[in-house]
Amino acid sequence: MTTLLSPARAQGLAEKIAGRLPNGALAIQPACDGVSAIWIAAADLRPVLAALKAPAATSLMLLDLTAIDERDRTHRDGQPQAAFTVVYHVISLTARMDEVRIKVPLGATAPALPSISDLWPNANWYEREAWNLFGIHFHGHPCLRRILTPPTWTGYPLRRDHHARATEMPPYSLTEEHEAREQDAMRFDPSAWGMRRHSDHSDFMFLNLGPNHPSVHGVFRIALQLEGERIVDAVPDIGFHHRGAEKMGERQSWHSYIPYTDRVDYLGGVMNNFPYVMAVETLAGITVPPRAQMIRVMLAELFRIASHLVFYGTMAQDVGQLSPVFYMFTDRERVFGIIEAICGFRMHPAWFRIGGVAMDLPEGWEGLVRAFLHDLPGRLDEYDAMVMRNPIFRARTKGIGAYTTAEAIEWGVTGPGLRATGLAWDYRRHAPYACYDQLEFDIPTGANGDCYDRIAVHVEEIRQSLRIIRQCVDNMPAGPVKADHPLTTPPPKARTMHDIETLIHHFLGVSWGPVIPPGEARASIEATKGVNTYTLISDGGTTSYRTRIRTPSFAHLQMIPLLSRGIMIADLIAILGSIDFVMADVDR
Amino acid sequence: MTYPALSAIILTPLVILGLATVLTWVERRLLGVWQDRYGPNRVGPGGMFQAVADGTKILFKQDWIPPFADRGIFVAAPAIGMMTVLLAFAAIPLTMGTGIAGDMNVGLLFILGMMGLGVYAVVLAGWSSNSKYALLGGMRAAAQMISYEVFMGLSVLGVVMMAGSFNLRAIVAAQAGVWFIIPQCLGFGVFMLAGIAQTHRLPFDLPEGENELGAGFHTEYSGMKFGMFFIAEYAGIILVSSLVTTLYLGGWRGPFLPPAVWSALKTGGVVVFFILLRAGLPRPRYDQLMALGWKILLPLSLFNVMATGTILMLRAS
Numbered sequence: 084m085t086t087l088l089s090p091a092r093a094q095g096l097a098e099k100i101a102g103r104l105p106n107g108a109l110a111i112q113p114a115c116d117g118v119s120a121i122w123i124a125a126a127d128l129r130p131v132l133a134a135l136k137a138p139a140a141t142s143l144m145l146l147d148l149t150a151i152d153e154r155d156r157t158h159r160d161g162q163p164q165a166a167f168t169v170v171y172h173v174i175s176l177t178a179r180m181d182e183v184r185i186k187v188p189l190g191a192t193a194p195a196l197p198s199i200s201d202l203w204p205n206a207n208w209y210e211r212e213a214w215n216l217f218g219i220h221f222h223g224h225p226c227l228r229r230i231l232t233p234p235t236w237t238g239y240p241l242r243r244d245h246h247a248r249a250t251e252m253p254p255y256s257l258t259e260e261h262e263a264r265e266q267d268a269m270r271f272d273p274s275a276w277g278m279r280r281h282s283d284h285s286d287f288m289f290l291n292l293g294p295n296h297p298s299v300h301g302v303f304r305i306a307l308q309l310e311g312e313r314i315v316d317a318v319p320d321i322g323f324h325h326r327g328a329e330k331m332g333e334r335q336s337w338h339s340y341i342p343y344t345d346r347v348d349y350l351g352g353v354m355n356n357f358p359y360v361m362a363v364e365t366l367a368g369i370t371v372p373p374r375a376q377m378i379r380v381m382l383a384e385l386f387r388i389a390s391h392l393v394f395y396g397t398m399a400q401d402v403g404q405l406s407p408v409f410y411m412f413t414d415r416e417r418v419f420g421i422i423e424a425i426c427g428f429r430m431h432p433a434w435f436r437i438g439g440v441a442m443d444l445p446e447g448w449e450g451l452v453r454a455f456l457h458d459l460p461g462r463l464d465e466y467d468a469m470v471m472r473n474p475i476f477r478a479r480t481k482g483i484g485a486y487t488t489a490e491a492i493e494w495g496v497t498g499p500g501l502r503a504t505g506l507a508w509d510y511r512r513h514a515p516y517a518c519y520d521q522l523e524f525d526i527p528t529g530a531n532g533d534c535y536d537r538i539a540v541h542v543e544e545i546r547q548s549l550r551i552i553r554q555c556v557d558n559m560p561a562g563p564v565k566a567d568h569p570l571t572t573p574p575p576k577a578r579t580m581h582d583i584e585t586l587i588h589h590f591l592g593v594s595w596g597p598v599i600p601p602g603e604a605r606a607s608i609e610a611t612k613g614v615n616t617y618t619l620i621s622d623g624g625t626t627s628y629r630t631r632i633r634t635p636s637f638a639h640l641q642m643i644p645l646l647s648r649g650i651m652i653a654d655l656i657a658i659l660g661s662i663d664f665v666m667a668d669v670d671r
Numbered sequence: 672m673t674y675p676a677l678s679a680i681i682l683t684p685l686v687i688l689g690l691a692t693v694l695t696w697v698e699r700r701l702l703g704v705w706q707d708r709y710g711p712n713r714v715g716p717g718g719m720f721q722a723v724a725d726g727t728k729i730l731f732k733q734d735w736i737p738p739f740a741d742r743g744i745f746v747a748a749p750a751i752g753m754m755t756v757l758l759a760f761a762a763i764p765l766t767m768g769t770g771i772a773g774d775m776n777v778g779l780l781f782i783l784g785m786m787g788l789g790v791y792a793v794v795l796a797g798w799s800s801n802s803k804y805a806l807l808g809g810m811r812a813a814a815q816m817i818s819y820e821v822f823m824g825l826s827v828l829g830v831v832m833m834a835g836s837f838n839l840r841a842i843v844a845a846q847a848g849v850w851f852i853i854p855q856c857l858g859f860g861v862f863m864l865a866g867i868a869q870t871h872r873l874p875f876d877l878p879e880g881e882n883e884l885g886a887g888f889h890t891e892y893s894g895m896k897f898g899m900f901f902i903a904e905y906a907g908i909i910l911v912s913s914l915v916t917t918l919y920l921g922g923w924r925g926p927f928l929p930p931a932v933w934s935a936l937k938t939g940g941v942v943v944f945f946i947l948l949r950a951g952l953p954r955p956r957y958d959q960l961m962a963l964g965w966k967i968l969l970p971l972s973l974f975n976v977m978a979t980g981t982i983l984m985l986r987a988s
Contacts (some may be wrong), residue, residue, distance in 0.1 A: 290803050298882045375801050403954025409706035475953045653883050653956045
């Protein structure tokens with residue numbers, strides 16, 4: 084156990100589940116991250132989850148739902164026999180650090196489970212994802228179709244026997260029938276999405292918003308059913324940005340996967356490295372020295388500011404205000420100036436390392452950061468006057484796209500979108516990681532959960548991040564920036580020229596990469612947009628056996644149909660802006 | 672027809688087109704200044720020839736008409752837009768003596784009429800493009816421009832009542848004492864808002880609404896046909912600005928400088944104000960814009976007409 088994650092995780096949920104099981108759990112699997120996994124039989128799944136949720140409907144969130152292909156795995160001591168495992172990650176928003184993983188073993192042929200999308204509506208997309216990538220069928224799912232790959236895709240990409248590289252396939256060719264099939268699949272059929280072409284008194288217009296529309300912030304398509312300019316229904320279509328980040332995790336060494344994480348939430352930079360390296364460190368049992376912890380937190384908060392500034396500017400742009408985005412990008416440039424001085428790179432520094440960070444802070448970093456801390460608050464006040472207090476801006480965002488705390492929890496909304504509803508829930512408080520337990524900051528909240536509140540929460544979070552960074556600068560501890568541990572990357576080199584064992588270990592450490600002991604670990608952080616979780620399974624090799632990335636944006640986009648019924652197109656654009664998503668973060 | 676009159680008829684459109692082209696550069700430079708960036712500064716001194724470069728490029732672009740468009744109307748729409756704006760300029764007096772038909776006795780009505788016809792350009796463009804985004808843009812344009820035409824007409828009534836004439840020269844002459852912006856401040860406010868809506872500029876650029884509709888009514892246009900919409904929009908800004916100057920800012924009146932310079936300065940000032948609005952304000956929603964018109968501007972302009980009439984009657988008696 085490392086100091087990264089508190090050893091004393093609450094077990095309330097786990098005990099409740101154990102109490103619900105008539106025949107007891109199949110197995111209880113301890114995990115080195117302190118979140119125990121309870122194995123239950125497929126038949127018990129729905130009763131257990133329903134019973135778990137019923138008394139605590141407004142405090143239990145289905146954080147993640149994913150699958151594991153167990154067929155190649157060698158280290159499965161104490162786990163029930165399974166070809167596939169479906170994992171439900173449930174988190175309590177009221178009890179601190181109370182999380183549980185529920186695992187269901189499935190056979191190799193036609194794996195199937197009952198759907199839980201009626202219990203937790205956000206299970207809908209997660210189940211579609213598991214069906215798409217693992218071929219696990221969910222009975223009773225309202226619309227079980229491919230979500231991340233094209234509808235014409237064959238095979239299940241995240242299964243172990245599915246190829247990972249183009250070179251493992253025959254050369255690509257597009258025959259005429261194939262082309263016709265692809266073209267046919269692109270035709271939009273409203274009835275397939277439960278939409279009607281006509282109502283009693285009018286014909287509906289179907290508008291294809293995206294995938295290349297200026298206001299969908301990336302490659303994202305929403306099929307709109309319109310009556311005039313009013314939206315009757317909306318169907319979000321994702322997957323255009325899917326790059327198989329999870330599959331890549333199974334091919335890259337533990338170390339060389341770090342740069343891939345940078346590009347998941349491409350506005351978050353090292354914020355993405357954070358949960359990944361934390362999960363690896365948990366598996367390897369590495370304790371990160373305090374200076375590295377503090378540097379990580381400082382960099383992460385700088386990236387939070389950079390990401391929120393982009394959000395703020397583009398949000399104003401989305402409702403037609405041309406200028407703020409330029410001011411905010413100027414400020415973001417200053418953040419990047421600091422990040423470049425520290426990391427040598429701007430947007431995707433890939434600067435965290437297993438066991439610490441790549442380098443110590445450069446000379447003069449303090450002055451750079453302090454100057455920025457001094458300048459930004461004044462500019463934020465100006466932006467408040469220009470954007471937040473602008474009457475047209477308020478008219479466009481107040482009361483638009485509102486949802487309640489209960490709805491947010493039902494749909495797995497975390498981050499500013501959850502806090503805007505009035506719930507002061509922040510993963511940095513829920514389960515403090517790194518050195519957040521030593522830092523003072525407030526959790527800004529809204530009241531109405533509308534676009535305006537979401538923006539206001541973002542703006543206040545920039546101020547809170549400045550406060551955290553100030554504390555980091557004032558209290559930066561001395562000491563090493565990387566743990567003295569053989570599994571860190573790059574491995575310690577000081578003694579390589581003195582004894583042969585160290586030289587051999589170093590050679591293997593840099594050529595193969597570290598061999599991480601078998602196990603499962605999950606690390607969550609409060610990323611720029613909400614809870615970002617990396618779940619890593621090591622089978623005792625140089626690569627991850629399974630890399631699961633739970634991103635906040637994926638969950639948030641699922642709410643769009645709920646928010647957009649009955650509003651105008653212009654409101655939908657404001658809502659899209661206020662959700663603050665990044666398509667790479669959705670599709671991975 | 673006399674030689675100077677002929678030359679004015681030929682020269683005015685050329686000058687207006689030239690000004691509108693230069694205005695595209697002026698706007699981009701000014702936006703640059705206000706947004707902490709440079710704007711186009713590479714072509715010629717200070718980037719002045721950017722407009723020429725853009726114009727040349729757009730002239731040589733493929734003149735493509737989408738196969739699904741209604742060809743005839745699709746081609747006619749930008750021409751209508753351009754023509755109505757240029758015709759309206761005929762009635763604008765630059766000074767007491769210059770201008771094509773500055774002395775027209777229904778000059779103001781003529782201009783309002785031309786601006787009214789300008790709606791057809793946008794609506795027909797949106798309709799004939801036969802594309803959904805263009806259609807939504809055209810639909811918004813129809814509602815917005817026709818409504819704001821009403822308020823524009825009502826707002827200038829106060830001026831007409833005070834001057835006792837639709838003749839623009841007479842209106843300027845009537846501002847010998849005090850500019851109409853002071854007694855007609857309500858009408859001025861309504862006229863400015865209606866002017867922005869008529870030229871569909873930010874914050875009232877809903878027919879284009881790039882964040883929602885891509886490019887709105889001219890989504891399917893490219894090459895010089897798009898260029899004509901573009902230039903017509905900028906000519907429209909100059910038109911509304913010179914109308915504001917003539918109706919409310921005393922036209923060519925001012926000390927020391929020659930009248931033509933005063934006219935140009937005032938018009939230029941209003942144009943810059945238009946650009947500043949674009950830099951500063953977000954865009955209201957479509958229904959909010961209509962509500963502003965019918966619930967606030969209409970009563971205001973009616974009140975303005977009533978108050979002006981009452982005061983004039985009391986004064987006359």
